[in-house]
């Protein structure tokens with residue numbers, strides 16, 4: 114598996130990075146995890162506009178899904194006058210309605226489904242192309258999922274947005290790469306069931322026995338080096354900060 118960070122800024126874009134979006138590739142199949150603000154532009158550095166095979170949306174906060182509105186334009190109003198076939202989109206209950214409402218003026222109430230094949234995510238195990246994925250509800254104010262992606266004996270776990278969550282501990286169990294949000298700073302923000310701080314991300318990785326930790330979803334107003342140091346203090350494995358355009362072989 115190859116993971117590429119398309120965007121990793123938390124909550125809103127930074128000068129350097131779009132919001133959450135991660136490209137996972139194996140066997141020529143391209144799965145995109147989340148498509149937050151600015152992600153569609155960045156994505157085109159890594160693959161063609163129409164080269165995605167499936168999209169997974171962890172939850173329906175704008176910083177994880179809003180560029181789906183832009184992607185609807187690209188697929189529905191193609192430059193050549195055609196229309197793209199529907200691509201599988203996995204998201205929480207209400208994803209189509211949420212995106213249609215955000216777009217505000219689709220030709221009909223079902224226009225999104227002409228180019229997106231919506232599947233409702235529940236806690237489960239299923240196949241997306243060559244990947245086996247496990248989804249679990251995590252601790253966030255809206256219905257939100259963490260996901261574990263497995264391929265050829267390797268595993269990648271993405272937290273989505275979450276506070277401390279036993280379900281996330283299980284998803285990250287001995288994961289080869291654990292991409293975990295660390296939006297808060299230890300000792301500063303403390304709101305249950307919203308976000309993790311660097312220390313909590315490190316503790317989660319430690320409990321889960323994850324083999325490698327990448328911290329992501331750090332907002333522009335948060336000092337990433339503090340969160341990195343906080344995670345390192347409680348987790349023995351390799352840990353680093355996500356950065357746009359960085360790729361990892363898993």
Ligand SMILES: [Zn+2]
Pocket residue numbers: 123124174176177274330
């Ligand atoms: Zn977020």
Ligand SMILES: [Zn+2]
Pocket residue numbers: 172174253274
């Ligand atoms: Zn969120």
